[in-house]
Amino acid sequence: MYFKSTTVSGLFDSTQRHFIIPVYQRAYSWETEQLDVFLNDLKEQIQGGNNYFLGNILLETIIKDVEYEVIDGQQRLTTLMIFFRAMISVLASRQKTEEVDIDLQIKAYIYLKAGGNIKLRPVEYDRACFDAVIIDGKSGFEPATPSQVRIKKAKGHFIKELVKLPTDTLLKLFDKLERTDITAIELQNKKDSALMFELQNNRGKDLTNMERLKSYFMYQMYVYSPEEETNINIEYVSNVFKMIYLIINDLNTLTEDNVLNYHCQAYVKGYSYRKIEDIKEVLLASKDKIKWIKDFINELHTSFTNIKKMERSNLSYLKDLRKLTIPGFVYPFVIKGYKYLGSDEESLNQLYHILEIVVFRYRLINSRADLISRLNEILGAFKGDLEKLRMNFKNKFNDAWYWGDFRIKQYLDGYMYNSRVLSYLLWKYENSIQNRGYHIGSVKITDEQIEHISPQTPTNGDAIESGYDTNADRKYEQPFLDEYLNCLGNLMLISPSHNASIGNDPFSDKVESYNDNPLLKQQAEIKTFVDPSTPFKWDMAAIDRRHVRIVDGFAVKKWDFDSINIGEPVLN
Incomplete structure (x- = not known):
């Protein structure tokens, strides 16, 4: 492990050094709120004489002084690149009408691309967008993923804000950012990366639950693996999450943490699942922790794959569910349905038919009574037997009365104007x-x-x-x-x-x-x-x-x- 205190200029100022964001990391996620905080902090810094500190970044050394994978800090590094592109574009436009004392060609060489060496390579599925919009400065690229939209939007937002400022202020901002302090922590292997990233998480970094879980599992592999298997087991976790993140970038209706929650409701603790500590509790009680982690993340990958299939499905009763608006308690049944029913569309549509009746009754009655606790037993028992599922819902709803046949008839006979259904x-x-x-x-x-x-x-x-x-x-x-x-x-x-x-x-x-x-x-x-x-x-x-x-x-x-x-x- 090597700590290198440097500046933004020192980090980038090499003809060979470049940074790669591995695909098991999340794609670019900053929105306007985070971009404004970044820019406003920088504006404040040029009012005083103190140096600005951008924090720590964790890097895994692939080739010393040449190639590094970004373990933590990818959002900040990507934003730096986007900001430099926006600044260079705005200043290049100013040079057409006024004298601007800066060599923009050299700045682009340092921060964007030195010959054939692109300084930052984002996750694989965003590289075409990043190269066109940020490295080459083009505006006509049509984004195809949410993260590509955010990259293009971030560049546009920075340009919109920077053109409001006088040129001398832009030059001060550029100079301040170049001299901004940053600490690069260089790690030599996946084992050190897993350990350090988990320590970073415990210091309260604002990560998604999926990122926290990934780092936790990598750290557990570090703790419980035999010495000779440590690196390969950590690599196994990172490779499965790599496949999961490829799927996440294609999802349109659910977030990664949504799917994680629904998966854990399906397989870990039912609807009582609330947070990652529930996963940790089950893991720590297991006898073979290495096997448990591998089984869990493989099943999680399957769940993400099946949610993607669901999003692309146009089965008739699924379309009906969408019209009713799908409540969260439905997705664990869908996740288990795909596991046990596979690609049998007729059976899947019958599952959606059962769930459509459940959701219609739930929306119609709109009772304050707790439906979720009554569904927990049904969810736990569901292993693909649709007839058993149908009867379990029928019996449970009639036993509970709130959503039973008599109550449904009562509501349909009553005041229906303004009903949600x-x-x-x-x-x-x-x-x-x-x-x-x-x-x-x-x-x-x-x-x-x-x-x-x-x-x-x-x-x-x-x-x-x-x-x-x-x-x-x-x-x-x-x-x-x-x-x-x-x-x-x-x-x-x-x-x-x-x-x-x-x-x-x-x-x-x-x-x-x-x-x-x-x-x-x-x-x-x-x-x-x-x-x-x-x-x-x-x-x-x-x-x-x-x-x-x-x-x-x-x-x-x-x-x-x-x-x-x-x-x-x-x-x-």
């Missing part, structure tokens, strides 16, 4: 009635709204128009307000423009507009619920007929666990 339910109802023989082609309504067929009481004091169940004063009686106005039988999907055009119109005008422009079947079928003897009257009896059709004839059956026939083709 209302639009989803009505779209599913629309799909079901179109499948009964009336098909109007591809239907898409942007920002759909909920129409009260019997309109809500006008807020401007006007009376309710004709054709509705009102008293002699054209007002709703309290029983209607309590039981009918906001029930499913009186609620319908409609486009915003259509909704605005009819408002508090008489029912005769409304039903005519529904018939003239039947964008949805549920609009066209309204007339079928009306008593033929009073075709322009939308009363409680008509609402009852429609309500029974939607609730008893459709919703109760659709979101019943008995609607799933495991092993039969999935219909949606």
